[in-house]
Amino acid sequence: MPSARIADNLGRALDSLVDRVPGAQFAVVLSPDGIRLGASRGIDAELAEQLSSMVCGLQALGTAAARVCGEGELHQVVIQMSRAFLFHATTGNGAILTVGIDGDAEVGDMAYEVAMFVAQAGEYLPVYLEPAGAEA
Numbered sequence: 001m002p003s004a005r006i007a008d009n010l011g012r013a014l015d016s017l018v019d020r021v022p023g024a025q026f027a028v029v030l031s032p033d034g035i036r037l038g039a040s041r042g043i044d045a046e047l048a049e050q051l052s053s054m055v056c057g058l059q060a061l062g063t064a065a066a067r068v069c070g071e072g073e074l075h076q077v078v079i080q081m082s083r084a085f086l087f088h089a090t091t092g093n094g095a096i097l098t099v100g101i102d103g104d105a106e107v108g109d110m111a112y113e114v115a116m117f118v119a120q121a122g123e124y125l126p127v128y129l130e131p132a133g134a135e136a
Contacts, residue, residue, distance in 0.1 A: 010038035010125070017117050023105025024113075025084075029125065030055055030096045037095060037125065055098050058088050076114070078107075087114050091121035 014027040018040045026047070028039040034052040043051075062074040077088040083103040087110060090096055097117060101110050 009123075011040070013117070014038055014040040017099065017113055021101065021105060021110050021113050023102040024110060025100045025102060027097065027099045027117075028055075029091075029121075030098070032059070032094050032096065051098060055088060055096055059090070059096055062088070078111075085110070087111065089114050089118050091118045091125060093121055093125045095121065095125045097121070 010029060014029065017027050018024040026040050026043055028043055028048065028051050029037045030052055031037055034056040036048050036052060039048060058077050058079075059074070062077045066072060066074045074090055076090070079086040079088070081103070085101050085103065085105070085107060087099045087101070088096065089098075097114060099110060099114055101107075
């Protein structure tokens with residue numbers, strides 16, 4: 001679990017991410033095993049638990065697809081619904097960023113902001129290493 005200072009910085013960074021793109025509703029960062037590391041304002045315990053379960057499933061599905069469909073690591077999953085989008089991105093540290101936006105938002109702007117956050121995640125997040133033999 002990150003220190004209180006790091007968690008506060010992460011929370012502010014996630015709030016800033018949500019604030020920069022009109023239509024962004026929430027942002028949350030989870031460890032690879034689904035533990036909430038940080039969240040934007042407005043994420044209550046029930047929503048955090050639902051997101052944790054859902055994101056772990058998306059991560060497993062995306063990782064399986066990456067193994068079956070080609071070489072390389074999973075970087076991003078985007079789910080488009082009739083009135084919303086969900087962006088799921090793996091940081092270089094191994095943590096998982098999930099951002100929800102409404103259907104009227106600019107998807108390109110959110111994709112850019114997610115990519116920028118992921119690129120800078122090292123200053124907010126611990127490093128999660130793949131277990132030995134995970135790529136076998």
